[in-house]
Amino acid sequence: MKNVAVLGVGMSRFGMWPDKSNADMGREAGMAALGASFVGHIFAPVMSGVRVMKEFGLTGIPVQRIENASATGSAAFAEACWAVESGRYDVVMVLGFDKMTAMIQSSSASTDSGNLEDAILPAGFFALWATRRMHERGTKAEHLAAIAAKNFNNGALNPMAQRQSKEKVTAEKVLASRMVAWPLTTMMSCPIGDGAACAIVGRPELARKLNPGRPVVKVTASHLGSEKYARGHLFMGPVVGPAPMTVDGAKSVYEQAGLGPKDLDLVQVHDAFAIEELEYYELLGLCAPGEAEGCIERGEFALEGGRVAVSSDGGLISRGHPGGPTGLAQLWETTLQLRGEAGPRQRKNARTGLCHMMGGGSVCVIHILQRD
Amino acid sequence: MKPGYFTIPDDPSEPPRLLGTKCLTCGEHFFPRRAICARAECLSEKTADVEMGPRGTLYSYTFVHFPLFGSMRVEHIGYGVGQVDLPEGPRVQLPLAGKQEEFRVGMTLEAELEPLREDGGNDIVIVRFRPVEAGR
Numbered sequence: 001m002k003n004v005a006v007l008g009v010g011m012s013r014f015g016m017w018p019d020k021s022n023a024d025m026g027r028e029a030g031m032a033a034l035g036a037s038f039v040g041h042i043f044a045p046v047m048s049g050v051r052v053m054k055e056f057g058l059t060g061i062p063v064q065r066i067e068n069a070s071a072t073g074s075a076a077f078a079e080a081c082w083a084v085e086s087g088r089y090d091v092v093m094v095l096g097f098d099k100m101t102a103m104i105q106s107s108s109a110s111t112d113s114g115n116l117e118d119a120i121l122p123a124g125f126f127a128l129w130a131t132r133r134m135h136e137r138g139t140k141a142e143h144l145a146a147i148a149a150k151n152f153n154n155g156a157l158n159p160m161a162q163r164q165s166k167e168k169v170t171a172e173k174v175l176a177s178r179m180v181a182w183p184l185t186t187m188m189s190c191p192i193g194d195g196a197a198c199a200i201v202g203r204p205e206l207a208r209k210l211n212p213g214r215p216v217v218k219v220t221a222s223h224l225g226s227e228k229y230a231r232g233h234l235f236m237g238p239v240v241g242p243a244p245m246t247v248d249g250a251k252s253v254y255e256q257a258g259l260g261p262k263d264l265d266l267v268q269v270h271d272a273f274a275i276e277e278l279e280y281y282e283l284l285g286l287c288a289p290g291e292a293e294g295c296i297e298r299g300e301f302a303l304e305g306g307r308v309a310v311s312s313d314g315g316l317i318s319r320g321h322p323g324g325p326t327g328l329a330q331l332w333e334t335t336l337q338l339r340g341e342a343g344p345r346q347r348k349n350a351r352t353g354l355c356h357m358m359g360g361g362s363v364c365v366i367h368i369l370q371r372d
Numbered sequence: 373m374k375p376g377y378f379t380i381p382d383d384p385s386e387p388p389r390l391l392g393t394k395c396l397t398c399g400e401h402f403f404p405r406r407a408i409c410a411r412a413e414c415l416s417e418k419t420a421d422v423e424m425g426p427r428g429t430l431y432s433y434t435f436v437h438f439p440l441f442g443s444m445r446v447e448h449i450g451y452g453v454g455q456v457d458l459p460e461g462p463r464v465q466l467p468l469a470g471k472q473e474e475f476r477v478g479m480t481l482e483a484e485l486e487p488l489r490e491d492g493g494n495d496i497v498i499v500r501f502r503p504v505e506a507g508r
Contacts, residue, residue: 120436124453125465127434132455134434135477181436181453182472220393229410232431236377236404237465 001256004081004219005089005204006226006369007101010333014162014195014320016101026052026097026194029325032106034199038080040072040096041046041324043103067324072096073197074327078112078365079223080201080345090202101315103323115159122238123273125361127181130241130275141183144274145171147239148188148317151271155314157345160329162193162320163237181273188274188315197328199335204372221368223249226276239361246283246356249366253354254285257368261285264308265350266337267301268330270358271315278358283312309347312337327365330355338350339370374469377404378499379423380485387426387483388499392420392462426483426500428456431463437474456481456501469502480504 011029012020022044039049050067068075069351080092086284133139149241152169155161177187207216225245231241254260261284271277281292281301286308295301301310313319313333316326334353336342342350355367378388386456394501395409399417402409414450433454452468452475468475469484482503488496 108399118468121438124434124436127436127451128432128455128465131434131477132432179437181438184434229412231400231461232457232463233410234463234465235402235406235410364425 001081001085001219001222003203004084005372006199006219006331006335007202007207007210007233008200009157009328010198010337011160011325011329011332012097012196013160014193014325014329016192017033017099017194018101020098020194022196023052023095024049024054025194026095026198027055027200027283029196030093030095031055036083037090037093038064038066038083039097040066040068040076040328042067042069042099042248043098043100044071044321048097049095052095055226057313062238065109068363068365069359070272070321070323071327071357071363071365072357073220074326074330074357074365074367075363076222077199077201077327077331077360077367078224079220081222083301085202091206091324092201094201094328095196095201096198096323098323098325099194100192100322101194102248106110114169120174120182120237123181123184125238125240125321126192126273126275127184128339129279130183130273133278134274139278139293141175142171143293144183144188145174145185146296147271147274147277150176150302151311151315151317152187153275154309154345155318156311157343158319160332161314161318162191163196163314163318170199182281184273184275188317190272190321193320193322195320195322195325197325197332199313199328199331213362214337216372217335217369219367219371220370221253221364221366223256224363225249225252226363228309236319241274242356243283243361244362246280246358246366249288249364250284253368255367257370259368264352264354266309266334266347266353267356268311268313268315268333268354269316269356271311271331272321274317276358277311277315284354284356286310290365297356300318303345303347312345327355330357331369334369338369378483380497388485389423390425390458390464390483390499392422392424392460392483393419394460395419401415401458401462403458403462403464410438422460424460424462427504428458428464428481428483430475430477430481430501431457431478432477433468435475439447443498451471454481467498467500469500474503
């Protein structure tokens with residue numbers, strides 16, 4: 001990918017906002033002046049994308065909804081980037097919004113015995129990944145707690161984060177929080193929330209023209225892939241386990257951008273549960289298989305003093321995970337960091353960032369952004 | 373063959389079996405049933421329905437400290453969930469019967485039916501796995 005830049009980003013703080021509509025949040029996150037719009041939402045009703053886009057004026061532009069579970073915003077961003085790269089549009093807005101709180105309230109006890117996701121809490125599935133890791137590698141709950149504590153403390157520096165702790169969060173506090181699905185506690189799990197986030201992509205010369213003097217952030221790699229069959233693949237319930245598609249996706253984006261994991265200054269991952277972030281360190285090549293626990297103990301992925309900052313904005317665990325906008329929040333964070341506009345959580349001289357999202361455990365979307 | 377994901381034996385003392393598919397070209401087994409072999413190297417449409425289990429090996433487990441969605445039964449306030457490897461090959465993700473202390477990776481389990489709630493005179497049942505007691 002050679003000819004795509006992020007022209008702008010915006011967010012509406014994630015949280016539980018019963019009095020805000022999707023349109024309110026979408027308008028807060030978005031901006032106008034566009035060639036087309038790709039809208040991502042999971043839980044909102046049919047045609048919500050077009051309706052929310054009317055908040056920006058009715059201009060006749062193409063509006064297209066894209067959905068891919070947790071990876072919805074990232075998948076919409078990927079399509080927008082390829083639409084610009086291919087020359088189809090000069091500027092595309094990617095808007096993600098969702099009210100997960102409304103979805104939870106409307107889903108009644110209508111369990112279909114064939115649909116496990118209706119019966120079992122998502123944390124239950126991801127806890128299976130943690131138990132297996134503990135069995136194979138001797139991982140401790142303390143390692144998961146350390147990841148969550150790091151993300152909470154990063155999120156405290158992010159004004160758009162849903163969970164902002166006033167005092168420093170310790171691993172002990174994470175371990176003492178309520179057990180959801182052993183060994184995962186509430187503080188090792190992302191919260192339910194509402195929110196919106198937006199990114200506008202276009203040709204790099206437009207970025208230079210619109211904001212002369214401001215660093216230009218280019219999208220240099222974009223990958224969207226689904227699972228390949230391997231023995232042990234789970235066809236019912238979300239796929240949890242060491243997913244080769246993250247490895248394949250990482251290989252693809254490193255090749256596209258002509259760099260490797262050692263060149264990354266910051267990384268955002270799908271840390272809906274702390275065990276996921278631990279596994280993605282290895283699957284993205286940030287460390288070798290079996291080394292994640294040691295890296296956590298040495299603080300190698302800390303915002304301050306770490307060799308690469310992971311979940312610098314608090315991740316899904318602290319910044320939040322409303323659904324449609326989540327992947328765009330990662331791109332918001334990465335763009336601010338690469339421009340040097342991330343305030344108290346700024347990584348010094350950040351030049352290269354990677355954003356990774358999973359959708360339903362069955363699709364993987366990865367982008368690399370670089371300061372020009 | 374009966375519809376759905378598992379058999380409901382006429383004899384209540386008989387364990388249910390999982391309904392899956394065997395690829396007649398490469399031999400791979402799948403759960404639940406499917407029309408086309410999922411292996412990228414195969415993709416054969418020559419498949420057959422098979423019954424699998426009822427026993428399997430515990431690959432991983434957890435214990436969820438929240439109610440089972442859709443259940444009206446008090447014992448479902450907390451419940452086990454496991455990934456179970458069937459001898460035919462597939463790995464399945466299902467609720468577990470028993471306490472957390474009873475589960476360990478590598479143990480043998482057996483499928484059983486579990487009523488979730490009554491709906492218009494019919495029991496809504498799910499399949500779950502229970503650790504096999506020593507000597508059974």
